Amino acid sequence: MALLNSKVALFIPCYTEQFFPETGMALVRLLKYFSVAPIYVSSQSCCGQPAFNSGQGRLAKPLAERFLRLFESYDWIVAPSGSCVSMVRNLYGELGLSPQALRQWELVRDRIYEGTQFIYHQLGIHAIEGRFPGKVALHESCHGKRELGIEHEPRSLLSSITDLELVVPPDAGECCGFGGTFSVKFPELSAAIGLKKLASAISCGAEIITAVDDSCLMHLQGLAQRQRLNIRTMHALVIMSKALGLE
C-alpha cells in the first residue's frame, strides 16, 4: 500500500477527547486494521471552530496557527469529524493568519481528511467485511455533506456490513439543529429541530442514528435520553470498528 511509508497523524477534536474517546479509538483501530500506524500528537488541542463560529475569530487564530505548526510535517491528518476538517480546510483562510501559517495551510488543507473519506479514498477501502446487526439511520452531517462533499463514503462503507440495514430518511441531509454555540444560545429551537430529526429516524424503524460527527450525535443523544426516545446514537467509525470486532 502506497501509504505504508507515510506519516499519518490523528486529529482528535476537543469534545471527542473529553466526551467520546471511543470514537477516536475506533478510528485508531480501523487505521491499524488497514495497516496504517497513526501518530498521536499529544500537544494538540482545538481547531478553533467553536470560537470562530461564535464570532471570536481573534481567539481562533492562535489556535489555528498552533494547529498548522503541529501538523505541517505530516503526510496525512485524519480526524473523526467532518466539521473540524471543514474548519481547517475551508475556513482557516478567513482568520487573517500570519504569512508563515498561510504557507503551512496551503500544505495542510489538502492533507486533512475526515475518517470515512480517508478510509474510502486514500486507503481504497469501499466495503467493511464485518458484521453488525441492526437498523441504522444515516444523518448526513451538514459540514461533511456540504463543505466536504461526503456522501457515498459512509453509505458505501456502512451498507457493506453484514446484517446492518442502512436507512436514509428523507431528511437525512437536513440539519440536526446542533450548530455549535447555536445550541446554547437557542436551546429550545435547537431541541425542536433535533426532535424532528429523531422522529423521522424512528419512523423509519431505526434503532441507531449514525453520522460522521459526534457533535451532532451528542445533541441528538442528549435529546433522545431526556425525552426517553427509543433510539441511540453511534458514530459511523464506531459501528465499523465494532463490525470488525476491533475492541
Place this chain on the structure above:
Amino acid sequence: MSGRSVVLLAIQRALQEEPNSLPKETHTGYDRKPQPDLTGTDDILRRFSERLTMVGGETHVLSGDEAVNCILRELIVEFKDQIVLLPADPELERLGIPRLMNEVAVNRIQPESSSLSLAAEAAMGITTAQAGIADTGTIVLIHSSERGRLSALLAPVHVALLKKEMIFPDKITFLAKAQQAGLDYSATSQTWVTGPSLTADIEKVLVRGAHGPRRVIVLIYSTDQG
C-alpha cells in the same frame, strides 16, 4: 445634493473601495439554449400545447379563417346575451369576429370606449396574441391603442388568437427573432401570459382564477392570406 447624486456617489465610492471581486475563471459551462431539441414546427406546436395544458390553459390548432370562425362561434354561443370584450384590433376585424358576434347576439363591448364598470361585467374577452413561447406555453400580448390590456384581463374567460408562425421555441429565440418578425420588443409595454391566473396563498392550495381569467383558451391558426 439631489437623491440621484447621493446614490450615485455612494455606489461609486463603494466600487472604488472594492473595485473588482470577479473571479478570473469565467467559464461556467452554461449553454443558453434550454431546449435544443425543438426544431420543426410540429415539435414547437406540440410543446406549446403540452406546456400550456400543464398549467391549466387550453389550445386548439386551426387551419384557415373558416376554422377559426367555426370554433369561435361554438365558444361565443355559450355567452349569448352576456358581455364579451373585443378590442378594435384590425386582425380581429379581418377574421370577421365582430360580424360573428352580432350573429350570435352577444353584447359586444370595446373596453377602449366603454365604462370600466361595464367592461368589468364581461364574461369573456377575445384578443390576438402577438407571439407564443413554446417552452413555457406563454402568449405575448403587446399593448397598443388597438390592443389594450383589459380585454385579456377583466373577464373570467380569455380567448387569444395566435398565428402559428409566431410561436417561438423559447424565450431567447423569441427575443432574438422578434425584431425581424416585426415585433419591436422595447417600443411598447407587453405582458407574457402563461395560463389562467392563479394563487396558492392559502395553504399552498392551487386555486385557478385569481384576479385575472380563470380560463385561457389559445386558438392557434394559420391564415388564408398565406
Place this chain on the structure above:
Amino acid sequence: METTTQTLKANIRSALNNDRLQAAVLKATNHSLAKRAEVVAELPNWEAMRSEAALRRDRTLTRLDDTLLELEKNATAKGIQVHWVADGEEANQIIGQICREAVSGSETTSTKGEVVKPLIAKSKSMTTEEIGLTPFLESLGFEVVETDLGEYIVQIAGQAPSHITAPALHLSRQDVGRIFVEKLGVEYREDPVELINIARGILRQKFLSAQVGITGCNFAVAETGTPLIVENEGNGRLVSAIPRVQIAVMGIEKVVATLDDLMLLLELLPRSATGQRITGSVIFFNRPSSSRESDGPRELHLVILDNGRTKALADPKLRAVLRCIRCGACLNACPIYRTTGGHAYGWTYPGPIGAVLAPVFLGLEKAKDLPFASTLCGRCSEICPVKIDLHHMLLHLRQEIVAACPQPILEKVMWQTWETVMDHPALNQALAAIPRFLLHEVLRSHWSPKLPLWGRDRSSPNLAKESFAQMFKREFGEHK
C-alpha cells in the same frame, strides 16, 4: 426594528409554542421544496445556470453605476420618470408627492357626502414593506390596499408578510377563515376556493377605483430601459392597467444589464420561488401609455432605492448578497425558518437572506442577534439560485458583530479562558491531572441535569472516565 436578544428569544419561544403555526410553515415549505425539485430536475444544466447567473450578477454589480445610468437614460427616453432615493424616508416623500399630485382635483366626497379617501392599489413588493410605505401613505390620508391575496390577508389581519414570496404562509385555512369573520364580517368558512372568492370580490372593486398603482420591480433591464414584474394572480396586471399613474419601486441591485441576462434569471426565479417554469404573467413596463391608449399608466414612475445596499456593495465579503433575486428558496430550506416561520425574525426579510441583510441595512448593533440564530448548516447557500454564500456571510457577520458591539462580560471571560487553556498544553494537562473518575461522577450526578446552557430538553453528555489521550497511552503506550 431592533432584534434584541430578548425579543428574538421571545419570538422564537412563541413560535415554538404555536403548533398550528409550525404545522402550517412546515407543510408549506415542504410543498415549495418539492415543487422546486421537480422543475429543477428537468434542467440538466441547472448548476451551470446558477454559476452563470452568479457571474452575470457580479459583473453588473462591479459596474452598477454605469448600468443604472444606462437604465435611467433608456427609460427616460421613453417617458418613464426616474427618481433616485438614498433611503426609505426619501422614497416615501417622493412617492407621497406623486400620489398627491395624481389625485389632486379628483372627487373626495361620495354621493352621500362622506369623505372618500383616494385609493392606492399595491401589488406585492417587499421593497415597499422594507421602507414602510403603506403606513406612510395612510398617514397622508390615502386608502392603501394590498392586492396580492396573501398580502391582503395579512394586511387585514394587521400582520406583516412572513415570507418573501408567500406572505400568508404561516396561516392555516382556519386562521384565514377566522380573520375573514373578524375583519370582513362574513360567515365562517375554510374552503380556500370560497375564501379566495370573497377576497377577489372585494379587491375587484378596489382595482376599478384605484387612482394610483404601486408595484415592486423584480428586474429592470438597462439596455432597453424596462422595469418588469413577475406575478401569478393577475393583480400586477390590473394594478398596471387601470390606474393612470403607476409607481414601480426597485432597489439599486434589481438592475440587469441585458435582456439575455434577464432570460437567464427568468429561468431561475420562478423555479426557485414557486416551482414554476414561468410565472402566470411577466409584465414589462416599457413606457407610459400614449394618449391614444385607453388603459395602462399615462404616468410611469421608477423609484430607485439605496437604503443601505451600497454598504453591502462596499464590503468584499458581502457584496454578493446583492445578487439576490428574492426567490425565498433559502427560507424554505432553512431549518430555523422551517421551525419558527418568518415573524420570529422580527424584520421585513426573514430567513437566511434576512439575517444577512438586517445587519447590513439596519447596522450591526440593531440586528446583532440575527446572524447568530443559525446553525450554519449551509442549506441556504446550497439552494440559492445565484449562489450567494449565505451561511459564510453569517459567519463573517458574527466576527464583525463581536468586534463592533459590546459583549456580555461573562461570555468574554469564558472565551478568553477557553482560548488560554486550549493554547497551553501544559495547562491542559494539569487540568487533566484532576482525577477524572471523580469529576465524571460529580458531573453526572450534579452538573448534567442542571446545566442551564444546554437547556431543559437535552441530557448533557457525560465526561468520559478516561480522555482519549489517557486511553491511547494505556493501549498503545506511544505518544509524540
